[in-house]
Amino acid sequence: MALPRYVAIESKFKNYLRYMHKDGEQHGFLQFSGEEIVSPFAKFEIERAKTTTAGNDNGFVHIRCCYNNKYWVARSSSDSIIIAGADEPNEDQSQWSCTLFEPIPVSGEGGNSSSSTNATVRFRHVQLGRYLTGACLFAQSSSTDSDRLDVFGIINWGLLMILPKHIALKGDNGLYLSASGGYLEFTSSDKGDPKVGNEVFITKDGSIRIKNNHFGKFWRHSSADWICPDSDDTTTDDLNTLFSPVKVGDNVIALRNLGSNNFCMRKDSYLKAGVDTISNEARLVVEELVVSREIYNVKFHLMDARIYNRNIITMVTKTATNDTQESNTATLKFSRKETKSSTWNGSVSFKLGVKTEIQTGIPFIVEGKVEVSAEFTGGYQWGETKSEENQVETEYTITVPPMSKVTVSLLATQGSCDVPFSYTQHNTLMNGEQVTHDFDDGVYTGVNSFNFDYDIKTKEL
Structure with a gap:
């Protein structure tokens, strides 16, 4: 089964799996208590194992916590709680410290019904032969859970683009996006122009809201597809004020507006959510407004x-x-x-x-x-x-x-x-x-x- 390289894992109750980093009895545990996907504790890396069992179409994987770069493993030979505690992968299935897991695809409603879910799976601990479940992850039973508490949503973390807090955006015409008469226009050649500054706010699911510093208002997709910095809405309820950045290059992005599902582009000199592909006009250079x-x-x-x-x-x-x-x-x-x-x-x-x-x-x-x-x-x-x-x-x-x-x-x-x-x-x-x-x-x-x-x-x- 092919999974993204970097993932977030979501429970049936739409909480994110997170690493418990604070000192105490639960240090190193993996718990479904995360409310924000953009967290160092909620990011995991899937590594394809070198070995698998003959006839197994799902394949085996190692799962590594990106906070401490350690692999998922049973807590001890007598404890089936799963922790992020192994320094290196171990594919010896005769050892309790084996770090192999089998992702098993699940059809129908599972851990998550979100549109951002890449896959819905169960994870089976290969050495123990048990499925992972629980508020704190542990290998519970060799049988699946009737309440589907062992079914998880897999979200492609690699698609998330975490922008700096204070930015300016430059268009394909080499000019900075600037506040202009209620619109956003690619007309400024000065990065220090107070009209080009924007502040980025990351939401719980990784989408962003952008506030123009000059107007002090959030970007909004209008009925005519223009992007206008005129919203006073402080919630994340209006999709027209939400954007999803997509990485194109080291400092180049495309911005998809979630209200129209189109990418923002330079139309003449103005910003418009007007294209469904990442054209040259939709490529934006990001620069931090930090001296x-x-x-x-x-x-x-x-x-x-x-x-x-x-x-x-x-x-x-x-x-x-x-x-x-x-x-x-x-x-x-x-x-x-x-x-x-x-x-x-x-x-x-x-x-x-x-x-x-x-x-x-x-x-x-x-x-x-x-x-x-x-x-x-x-x-x-x-x-x-x-x-x-x-x-x-x-x-x-x-x-x-x-x-x-x-x-x-x-x-x-x-x-x-x-x-x-x-x-x-x-x-x-x-x-x-x-x-x-x-x-x-x-x-x-x-x-x-x-x-x-x-x-x-x-x-x-």
Whole structure:
């Protein structure tokens, strides 16, 4: 069964499955308590398994929580509660820690009747042979639930485009969309023009409302298909004031109005919901109206850290030869190049190349666990990988037996870690306004070497 790569999962009662991140007894649980789809705790990734059972048309999958990048797995050998707790996938069906699940399509009304639902499924834990159900997800029974509480709606999270809060839009004529006489018109060449600014409001289902800063009113689709910034409606009841952004390129989108189901386009110089395909005139360049950005108060959630891709590597090899009849002592000098890399990114928020200053710690793997062992302050491009390279010299003293050659290899384990983090973001807008928000969607990825050890081999001459 083909499922989208990134999904949200909805219950029969139209609550979203979310990761329970707060410390406490339910930390790591998966609970149908989410009210908003645009949340780092409600986003999951479906990975196709390498193996499946012969004759099974549905196939098996691994499901990973995008908040901590850990896989769904049973809590223990004696507990069928499903948590997002496995660092790596496991396809061994004889082990309780197996992370295989079978998505089984369900026809008819199921977990959700929303038009945004991509599929309706049951999930069966392959190793236990039980279907997932419950307010907190657990593998309950090998039989399906008569009340269909084990039926879930799958929503394609990848179709959601999370726009920045303060934006300007540029049309295919190279001019910014500007407030003009009750309409929106592509006429301004100045990003700093106060008439081009808009504020984005995300609704619970991921659609958006857009308020024009100049008029202080929301965009609305009119009966003649023009988009007018004239709505005072503060609810999400009117589809004519709701829009769905579709990603076309890195900073290029198309905007579908939900009232007309048409894409907004440049018609002459005005904005109109007038085309059902993403034509050149319907492609809009998004620019953040942010002059500078600071990120600080970075808090790493080490309880949710994940270590993976562990590989033992040989960093340096040295030899010592003793061609005498007496034992000798040799001191070998090892010079190794240590490389570390760090990346700070967000699983939900969308940042468009704004000049950013970040103040943060740097987590690395130390003796098999993640510790915050350094700090970084300076300019940073969100999502950029920072690498650091150091030359390290050590000495190792060995006793070489008579008529022997000793080979000493310096070994290390190289691994990657993912650590979720929360942070404060302070923006200076184009109009000079200072805006501060807290976010929970940070994901740090680090790569480094650890567990250094010496491997010694002796060979007679």
